Amino acid sequence: MLNAIRQLAPFNLLTADEGLLLDALIVEWHARDDIMVSELMADPRYGTQATVYRRIIALRDKGLVRLRVDAKDRRVKFVEPSDAARKYMASIKKSVSDLKQSPQM
Secondary structure, eight states: OHHHHHTSTTGGGOOHHHHHHHHHHHHHHHHOSOEEHHHHHHOGGGOOHHHHHHHHHHHHHTTSEEEEEOSSOTTOEEEEEOHHHHHHHHHHHHHHHHHHHSOOO
């Protein structure tokens, strides 16, 4: 099921690195809602700061994330899932749930 979703737009337009960043964001969004752009840029697992920012913008341009400006400090931006990303996250949750309920062989 997830492979079928990954074949649909905009997921089929993702580079491998963008896909990895989106997957990492999905894992983080399960733990907490507020993920700052600066946190991602500071994490060397995702590449240099410029590369990470470019990938975040690419995900935004493909409709998979939104950037929200902090109400108290306009210099701070948060990465949030778009509706398409939320649907993808729901399909992941359903697939995992289906696997748990399937009979063991």
